[in-house]
Each structure stands twice: as structure tokens, then as C-alpha cells.
Amino acid sequence: MNIPVVLAVAAVFTFLRFRRANLLVWAGAWWVGLYVIFRFGFSAPIPASVVSLYMGIVSIAILAYVSSSEQRREEISGPLIRFMTDKRYTALLGATVVAIPALAAANVYVQMNVPLEPPLFPRTVHPASPTEITVHDKKIDLDAGENPFLELAVSHPEEFRKHVENGRRVYYQNCVFCHGDNMTANGMFVHGLDPIPTNFADQGAISILRDTYLFWRISKGGPGLPEEAAPWDTAMPAWEKFLTEEEIWDTILFLYEFTGQKPRAREEVHTQ
Amino acid sequence: MTSRLIGLSALGYLAVVIAVLCGAPSGPMEAQLRALALSDVEAQPDLGTEAQRESGKVLYAKYCVQCHGEKGDGAGDATLHLLPRPRDFTTGKFKIRTTPSGALPTHQDLVNIIRRGMPYTSMPAWPNLSDQDVSNLAYYTKTFSPDFSVAESVPKPLEFPAAPASTSETIALGKKLYEENGCLKCHGALGRGDGPSASTLLDDLGYPIRAADLTQPWTFRGGPTRQDIFRTMTTGLNGTPMPSFADALPAEQRWAITDFIASLSGSEVPAYTNLVVAKHALDPIDLAKGAEVFASAPVARFPIVGQIMEPGRQFNPAATSVTVQAIYDAESIALLVRWHDSRADRTGKADPTLPVPLEEEVEAAKPAAAPAADPADPFADPAGAAAEAPPSEFNDAVAIQIPTQAPTGARKPYFIFGDAQNSVDLWFFDLARPDPLQFTGRGSADVVPNDTGDVTGVASYDQGEWSVIFKRPLRASSGVAFVPGGFLPVAFSVWDGFSRERGNSRGLTAWYSVYVEPEVVPSAVGPMVRTALFLLVIELAVIGWVRWSRRSAAERQGREGGSHPAATRA
Numbered sequence: 073m074n075i076p077v078v079l080a081v082a083a084v085f086t087f088l089r090f091r092r093a094n095l096l097v098w099a100g101a102w103w104v105g106l107y108v109i110f111r112f113g114f115s116a117p118i119p120a121s122v123v124s125l126y127m128g129i130v131s132i133a134i135l136a137y138v139s140s141s142e143q144r145r146e147e148i149s150g151p152l153i154r155f156m157t158d159k160r161y162t163a164l165l166g167a168t169v170v171a172i173p174a175l176a177a178a179n180v181y182v183q184m185n186v187p188l189e190p191p192l193f194p195r196t197v198h199p200a201s202p203t204e205i206t207v208h209d210k211k212i213d214l215d216a217g218e219n220p221f222l223e224l225a226v227s228h229p230e231e232f233r234k235h236v237e238n239g240r241r242v243y244y245q246n247c248v249f250c251h252g253d254n255m256t257a258n259g260m261f262v263h264g265l266d267p268i269p270t271n272f273a274d275q276g277a278i279s280i281l282r283d284t285y286l287f288w289r290i291s292k293g294g295p296g297l298p299e300e301a302a303p304w305d306t307a308m309p310a311w312e313k314f315l316t317e318e319e320i321w322d323t324i325l326f327l328y329e330f331t332g333q334k335p336r337a338r339e340e341v342h343t344q
Numbered sequence: 345m346t347s348r349l350i351g352l353s354a355l356g357y358l359a360v361v362i363a364v365l366c367g368a369p370s371g372p373m374e375a376q377l378r379a380l381a382l383s384d385v386e387a388q389p390d391l392g393t394e395a396q397r398e399s400g401k402v403l404y405a406k407y408c409v410q411c412h413g414e415k416g417d418g419a420g421d422a423t424l425h426l427l428p429r430p431r432d433f434t435t436g437k438f439k440i441r442t443t444p445s446g447a448l449p450t451h452q453d454l455v456n457i458i459r460r461g462m463p464y465t466s467m468p469a470w471p472n473l474s475d476q477d478v479s480n481l482a483y484y485t486k487t488f489s490p491d492f493s494v495a496e497s498v499p500k501p502l503e504f505p506a507a508p509a510s511t512s513e514t515i516a517l518g519k520k521l522y523e524e525n526g527c528l529k530c531h532g533a534l535g536r537g538d539g540p541s542a543s544t545l546l547d548d549l550g551y552p553i554r555a556a557d558l559t560q561p562w563t564f565r566g567g568p569t570r571q572d573i574f575r576t577m578t579t580g581l582n583g584t585p586m587p588s589f590a591d592a593l594p595a596e597q598r599w600a601i602t603d604f605i606a607s608l609s610g611s612e613v614p615a616y617t618n619l620v621v622a623k624h625a626l627d628p629i630d631l632a633k634g635a636e637v638f639a640s641a642p643v644a645r646f647p648i649v650g651q652i653m654e655p656g657r658q659f660n661p662a663a664t665s666v667t668v669q670a671i672y673d674a675e676s677i678a679l680l681v682r683w684h685d686s687r688a689d690r691t692g693k694a695d696p697t698l699p700v701p702l703e704e705e706v707e708a709a710k711p712a713a714a715p716a717a718d719p720a721d722p723f724a725d726p727a728g729a730a731a732e733a734p735p736s737e738f739n740d741a742v743a744i745q746i747p748t749q750a751p752t753g754a755r756k757p758y759f760i761f762g763d764a765q766n767s768v769d770l771w772f773f774d775l776a777r778p779d780p781l782q783f784t785g786r787g788s789a790d791v792v793p794n795d796t797g798d799v800t801g802v803a804s805y806d807q808g809e810w811s812v813i814f815k816r817p818l819r820a821s822s823g824v825a826f827v828p829g830g831f832l833p834v835a836f837s838v839w840d841g842f843s844r845e846r847g848n849s850r851g852l853t854a855w856y857s858v859y860v861e862p863e864v865v866p867s868a869v870g871p872m873v874r875t876a877l878f879l880l881v882i883e884l885a886v887i888g889w890v891r892w893s894r895r896s897a898a899e900r901q902g903r904e905g906g907s908h909p910a911a912t913r914a
Contacts, residue, residue, distance in 0.1 A: 156887045169880070240410065314655070
């Protein structure tokens with residue numbers, strides 16, 4: 073929540089309460105106040121389309137309230153009718169009659185002059201993987217398999233270190249140009265890529281994926297993606313063209329080690 | 345009374361907290377104070393404490409060792425594919441400093457370069473490390489060269505006077521000094537990095553090095569601001585042919601050249617975009633008129649990255665961006681592609697299918713010559729020993745890539761020369777030839793000639809810049825049609841023959857879009873007037889109805905009760 077904005081709206085409402093404002097002012101205040109809160113009251117911005125949806129609901133609710141009794145209808149329509157008929161307000165009424173179409177025309181102008189944006193393609197970031205892939209003529213089971221060198225961490229720690237170090241070498245000779253030294257997707261070519269590379273340091277990236285999923289993404293790259301993930305745009309190479317199976321597994325070990333994360337474990341199906 | 349006391353004590357507490365926070369040790373400030381103290385008193389090497397160096401060592405092992413190596417000699421795992429090479433700390437030579445030519449950097453210089461990184465190289469910025477961590481890394485870096493512990497070589501920073509205002513006079517003076525002092529021998533008359541000596545430049549280790557393109561300050565290793573340019577010109581870049589002008593030119597003259605260089609681009613950041621807008625031209629497009637017919641079309645700048653996805657990779661492409669403009673007439677569309685190239689290479693061959701041996705990915709990063717005892721002297725007589733480098737085996741070339749078929753939905757071909765299901769049309773221009781050629785790409789390994797004769801073009805090279813115009817009928821026998829009001833994917837490839845780029849070894853862009861702007865852009869006036877009139881009519885109708893019903897109600901009341909109409913106004 074954006075506290076100052078919420079407090080400001082509350083302060084205005086309190087002021088109106090003490091001034092004993094009439095129902096028309098209250099209806100306007102609620103509408104504007106809620107709009108301000110939706111638009112500026114939250115630290116994470118709400119999309120404009122969602123805000124207009126909410127405001128539609130707010131408008132209906134206010135209309136329902138003010139028309140719910142004869143007295144409220146009178147309270148709302150009385151000032152409006154006076155505004156339109158009383159000679160005292162003639163100048164103000166004239167200004168309002170001109171201002172509303174002028175504002176609407178200005179809005180049409182703005183709508184017709186939005187900067188050009190190329191068509192966008194919503195892409196799936198982590199599409200479902202196939203159950204099995206073939207890399208260097210060897211079938212890799214992505215569902216049941218796991219990194220063959222992972223167990224060395226316990227059984228042969230020294231061997232394991234060698235694999236991690238080899239992964240480090242592979243990463244910095246090949247991956248660093250896009251994924252960056254710190255794995256935060258700030259490599260030297262990132263400014264020319266769209267979509268941008270995965271940020272491995274992000275806690276929500278490789279920790280929610282299985283290591284076999286990474287093996288699929290690394291070995292088959294952008295061209296191996298299904299249609300919904302826009303395989304034509306991503307610059308991730310199909311690393312099977314450059315790396316051996318072992319090098320890919322080693323790199324995966326290194327990714328998890330460097331970022332201090334763990335691959336998502338395979339979920340066991342419990343049968344009774 | 346009590347409440348006031350409580351308020352006062354709360355204020356006092358706040359003041360104490362703020363004082364403590366501000367007084368907390370902060371790396372750069374400490375270092376600055378130390379530097380100040382050192383310049384006053386006798387200079388002592390600033391090597392940090394054992395604990396600081398140890399802490400730096402741990403960080404170095406995690407973040408730096410992969411490029412700079414365990415021994416700090418710049419021979420890490422990643423070095424294989426990197427140009428410029430990672431810094432060899434054992435030499436004590438550092439490019440970006442505030443100290444005289446050949447001198448060591450100050451502690452703060454090292455801290456700054458770790459913090460800011462070097463743009464358009466593999467040295468990234470490290471914004472997330474704490475000040476303390478960066479300082480400790482700088483201390484550890486110093487352990488690799490014994491020079492840092494010698495009292496006589498303790499660096500004394502040069503003086504950097506405050507920047508005077510840049511005016512049209514200082515820029516004009518700077519241009520004159522730029523020419524008189526030999527800057528153009530490497531950087532070229534217009535600053536595009538195309539001087540006559542540019543092709544011969546080597547660094548201290550014998551690796552080829554490119555003269556900076558002064559029109560693109562965002563690629564400057566030391567930073568893009570006027571202060572950065574002035575500092576580089578004052579100190580020179582140790583280990584490279586860029587000399588120091590601290591002794592040769594007084595500060596006002598260095599500032600004048602700085603102003604001239606800053607005026608070449610007018611911007612410290614690149615205006616990269618994702619869209620080129622093709623403007624309608626009333627007159628038929630005449631290739632003979634050259635680039636001038638594009639004057640009304642907006643300029644789109646697209647970043648170029650190395651082709652590092654398919655075998656035959658190029659990790660250090662010569663071009664860093666292309667600018668593109670587009671126009672169309674009743675029949676044809678024309679695109680003007682421009683980029684900077686240090687030399688026009690037109691003596692060899694070029695073809696998008698030329699093979700690149702795998703070993704060359706590595707060999708490209710090997711020294712071109714034996715390490716020179718002294719950096720190549722760019723100010724030597726060009727007619728003397730430092731003659732221009734031999735002609736290149738490969739030609740400069742450029743290609744525009746569009747889909748062969750109109751994309752259905754957002755489906756595009758793979759951005760590197762298409763894929764098996766979705767092919768691309770390549771307009772390829774070997775810049776040694778008079779005309780472009782067409783190819784069809786179904787992936788990097790499947791590019792075949794498909795010359796329909798539809799694409800014509802003209803290319804020219806002037807003072808470090810290629811200007812290449814391609815022209816094709818809006819609807820052609822091959823390649824997707826350009827329709828006014830529509831977007832189409834477009835991508836670009838650039839080959840620099842001097843850097844042995846050909847085939848897959850090249851710079852390329854991702855897919856961007858070309859928008860064919862309709863001849864008549866719909867005016868907003870009509871819809872604006874319609875909306876305003878519509879609302880006005882509704883308003884008047886509502887007001888009229890309210891007034892009419894009030895009046896008739898009042899009259900009815902007047903007839904029935906005989907009361908005064910004004911009584912209804914409550």
C-alpha cells in the first residue's frame with residue numbers, strides 16, 4: 073500500500089464528514105477517492121483495464137445507493153436541477169456545457185496519437201517439456217531422470233568439485249555473454265536481445281524447475297521450444313551443437329551451486 | 345509539559361540515530377580521505393589490511409577469477425573468447441585512471457572501474473556489491489603486481505579542473521585542435537574510428553585493438569560524460585595506443601577537444617528502438633539520388649550483437665549498431681542501412697554461406713603480432729613502417745532479412761536465417777559488387793541463392809560509414825509483400841571483412857518491425873468534432889428537458905393553487 077495516498081483520501085473524507093457535505097458531493101468524493109486509491113494507492117501498479125473494470129463496479133454501486141430511496145434521489149437530483157435552472161448558475165452552466173465536449177475531444181486526440189507499438193506476442197515462459205529427448209544419439213528421460221553427477225556430492229565430494237569446476241569453465245566460455253558474470257542476465261549482449269535471458273539469481277527461476285528441465289532447455293535451446301513460447305525470437309542456442317552431455321550436466325551443477333539454489337525435487341506419487 | 349518533553353527526547357533520539365547512520369564507515373569516503381591525507385603527507389602505498397585483502401580474495405574467487413585468472417594475469421577460463429582481453433593485473437597497467445600516463449591507478453580508480461564496469465566489453469558493472477566489498481576487491485587486485493607496494497610508484501592523481509561551459513566557439517576550436525594534434529589519424533576526421541592508422545593498431549600484448557568510435561560515447565570504456573572524455577584524453581589509456589595529452593595540451597585545449605567529441609553524438613545514451621517507420625514518398629524513388637531522398641524518414645537505431653548461437657561464432661562483432669530509414673512510393677519500398685566501419689574491404693569475397701572453421705572462434709582472440717616493446721606509435725609517419733594493414737580476404741557485407749511468407753499471427757521464422765518450416769528472404773549485398781543478391785534461408789546451414797532480380801541497390805562508403813540502399817517492389821515474386829498500414833518483421837546482419845567476418849561469423853540484430861505508414865495518416869479533427877457535437881447535443885437536450893418539465897410543473901401548480909411560481913425554487 074502507498075500509505076500517504078490512502079491517508080490523503082481518508083483526510084478528505086474526514087473533512088467532508090465535518091462539513092456535513094450533501095449526498096451529491098459524497099457520491100463524487102467516493103468515486104474520485106476510490107479511483108485515486110486504485111490508481112496510486114498500491115505500490116504494485118494495477119493494470120489500467122482492471123482499474124476501469126473496478127470503477128465500473130464502483131459507479132454501479134454508487135448509483136444503486138443514491139437511487140435506493142425517494143429521499144436520496146431528491147438529494148441527488150435537487151442540486152443538479154437547481155444548477156440547470158437557477159439564473160445564478162447560468163455562467164457556470166455555460167462553461168460546463170462547453171468544457172465536457174472539449175475534454176472528450178481532447179481525449180479522442182490523445183487516443184489517436186498513441187506512439188506506434190509493434191504487435192506483441194504473449195509467450196509462455198516455462199512451457200511444458202517433452203517426456204523424453206535425444207541428445208547426441210542418447211535418449212534422456214526428462215520425467216524420471218536426474219542429473220547423473222548429483223549423487224557424487226555425497227559419495228565422491230572431490231569428483232563432484234571437478235564437475236562443478238568444469239561447469240564453471242563452460243559457463244564462462246559460453247553463457248556469460250548473455251546471462252552475465254553474476255547470472256543476473258546482464259551480459260554484454262543483453263541490450264540487443266528480446267526476450268531477455270533468464271536471470272538465474274532470481275529466486276523464482278531455476279529453483280522452481282527440475283534439473284532435467286534445464287537440461288532440455290540448454291541442449292535444445294530456443295529452436296527446441298514449442299510454438300507457444302515463441303521459438304523464433306529467443307537467442308538461446310541449442311547447446312548440443314557445442315557441448316557434450318556431461319558438459320551440460322556440469323553446467324547445471326554450477327548454476328545451482330553459484331546461486332545457492334537447489335533443483336526442484338521430483339514429486340513422488342504416494343499410493344496407499 | 346510532559347508531552348513536550350517526550351517530543352523533545354524523541355527528536356534527540358532521532359538525531360542520534362541519523363548521526364550514527366551517517367558516521368558509519370563508508371568505503372569511498374574513507375578512501376578519499378586517505379588519498380587526501382596521502383597527497384599532503386609523504387606518499388605511502390595503500391595496500392589495505394590483511395583482513396581486507398583476505399575478504400577481497402574470497403570475492404575474487406567467486407566473481408573475478410573466471411576472466412582475470414587465479415594469478416591475476418588475465419588468463420581465466422573465459423578469456424578464450426574475449427576481446428578486449430581481461431586485464432592482466434600483474435603488469436600494473438590500467439586503462440581508466442586519474443594518474444599520469446604509465447602510472448598506477450589510485451585506489452579510488454580501481455574502485456570506480458569495478459563499480460561502473462566498462463561498457464561494450466565483458467567487464468560488467470557490479471552495482472550490488474557493498475562499498476566495502478568493492479574496496480576489498482581493489483586491495484586484493486593490487487597484490488598481483490609488486491609495483492603497488494613500492495613507495496616511489498605510489499600514484500599521484502592529476503589535477504582535474506572544473507568543466508568550463510561548452511559553447512559553439514569551444515567546439516570549433518576543439519575541431520581545429522583535433523585535426524592539428526593527430527586525433528584523426530586513428531579516430532578519423534568525423535570521429536568514426538576510421539583514421540588511416542586504425543587498421544594497424546595493436547595493444548601492448550600484440551592484440552588488434554579498435555580506435556574508439558567517437559560518435560558513440562555510450563561505448564566509451566571510461567564512460568560517456570564530458571568529464572570522462574576529458575580524463576581519458578588527459579591520462580591516456582595505459583597499454584593501448586591512446587596517449588596522454590596532459591603535457592602536450594593545456595587544460596583549456598583538452599576541454600575544447602572534449603566539447604568537440606561530445607558534439608559528435610549529442611547524446612550519452614543510444615536511442616535504440618524496435619521499429620522503423622516507412623514514410624510515403626510522392627516522387628518515385630530514385631536510387632541515383634542516394635541517401636538524400638530519406639531526409640523525411642525517421643532514423644531507427646538497432647543494436648547489433650555477436651552471432652553466438654550457431655557454429656562459427658563471432659564474440660566481438662565490429663559493428664555495435666545500425667541505423668535504418670525507410671520510404672516507399674507507389675511501386676517500391678527502399679531501406680537505407682548505415683553503420684560505421686573502420687575500413688571499406690572490397691578486395692576479397694563475401695557470401696552468407698562461406699564456412700567458418702571451428703578453430704577460428706578461438707584464433708580470432710590470439711595476438712596478431714609478437715608483443716611490441718612499446719605500443720604502436722600512431723603518430724609515426726603513415727608513409728613509414730606503420731603502413732596500412734594488408735587487404736582483407738573477405739569483403740564487408742550487409743543483409744536485410746524478412747519472412748518469405750506473411751506471418752500468420754505472431755509466427756515468425758527463426759531470427760537467424762529462418763528455419764525449416766518458415767523460410768526468410770535475404771537481401772544480401774556483397775559491398776564489392778554493384779548490386780545486391782537474394783537468398784532464401786531455412787536455417788544457417790541451408791541458405792541458397794534465389795535471385796529474382798527484384799532487389800536493386802546502391803552502396804557507398806564515406807569517412808568510416810557505409811550507406812547502403814536496398815529497393816524492392818512492394819509486391820515481389822519472392823518475399824512477403826509490404827502493405828500500407830501493416831507491420832512486418834525485419835532483421836539485419838553486418839559483416840566486417842577486416843575482422844574476417846563472413847558466413848556465420850557476423851554481427852546481427854534480433855527481429856524488429858518495419859511499419860509501412862499509410863500515405864494519408866487519418867486526421868484526428870473529424871472524430872474530435874463528431875464526439876464534441878454528440879455530447880453537446882445530449883447536454884442541451886437534458887438541460888432543455890429539465891427546464892421544460894420544471895416550467896410546466898410550475899404552471900400546473902400555478903393553475904391549481906394559484907401560488908407564485910418562484911415558490912418552487914427551494
